[in-house]
Amino acid sequence: MATISDSSSVATRHPWRPAxxxxxxxxxxxxxxxxxxxxxxxxxxxxGALAANHVVLIAAVLWPRGRLIGANVTRxxxxxxxxxxxxxxxxxxxxxxxxxxxxxxxDRYAAKASFFCIGEKAAAYPDIVExxxxxxxxxxxxxxxxxxxxxxxGMAALxxxxxxxQGALAGAASRTPLFFRAPAGFRSPLLDPVLxxxxxxxxxxxxxxxxxxxxxxxxxxQKLTRGLxxxxxxxxxxxxxxxxxxxPQLLEQLHTRGLKSVTLPAAFNHASAPLPxxxxx
Numbered sequence: 001m002a003t004i005s006d007s008s009s010v011a012t013r014h015p016w017r018p019a020x021x022x023x024x025x026x027x028x029x030x031x032x033x034x035x036x037x038x039x040x041x042x043x044x045x046x047x048g049a050l051a052a053n054h055v056v057l058i059a060a061v062l063w064p065r066g067r068l069i070g071a072n073v074t075r076x077x078x079x080x081x082x083x084x085x086x087x088x089x090x091x092x093x094x095x096x097x098x099x100x101x102x103x104x105x106x107d108r109y110a111a112k113a114s115f116f117c118i119g120e121k122a123a124a125y126p127d128i129v130e131x132x133x134x135x136x137x138x139x140x141x142x143x144x145x146x147x148x149x150x151x152x153x154g155m156a157a158l159x160x161x162x163x164x165x166q167g168a169l170a171g172a173a174s175r176t177p178l179f180f181r182a183p184a185g186f187r188s189p190l191l192d193p194v195l196x197x198x199x200x201x202x203x204x205x206x207x208x209x210x211x212x213x214x215x216x217x218x219x220x221x222q223k224l225t226r227g228l229x230x231x232x233x234x235x236x237x238x239x240x241x242x243x244x245x246x247x248p249q250l251l252e253q254l255h256t257r258g259l260k261s262v263t264l265p266a267a268f269n270h271a272s273a274p275l276p277x278x279x280x281x
Contacts, residue, residue, distance in 0.1 A: 019068065071201070091237050102244070122168050205233045209223045
């Protein structure tokens, strides 16, 4: 098996460019500090404006499909949509009982998917990760441990969590993940520069079925298929038992509608990244 010395050594193809709101927030904090020093009588207004800025930041953190604090893939490229493609994505695996059954179902419909795997689970079940890749799917980054407080990590902690997952997943899959999704879709305002340094693109979804919290396959399927169209990114969980009841019906609907499920790398017209030079065979 390959060993990873530091997956962050991969050359960055996506340099970080702060989102306009992040630039505005930084400017306002700097201006506010100057005003507090030069115009102390204005402190109620300055602190009120800074508090409002933080309220908006918190809302952005809790808005999984938002782009206020950074780039966010919620749909496939226009060219992929024109080809009738969608992407099925599965979070929180691999699961030793459910993931192999999901792979069998995908095979029956010649459907491909992207699996956002947890690094520690991938290290525990490398044979399943290898099967995901061998059967034509992609393995992407969903943190090392799936911490529920991930969105509130500092930059150093974010980098450790994601880089460690990147190493574990590259070791199990023999290729480096290209995409990242945060736990529950909650992302820190500090996340973007970390992803840029690790050459990862952030992905959320077009629609989700809430299969991690719902045991009703009918409701899950309705949420996934209401308004379903080419270019959509669907989010499911291969650790949720209900997915085994939902997926066959979902795949049948995709077939009926003439939609083809592909991996994220395929939709974006590039192959999964090879292992970096720091990886020894």
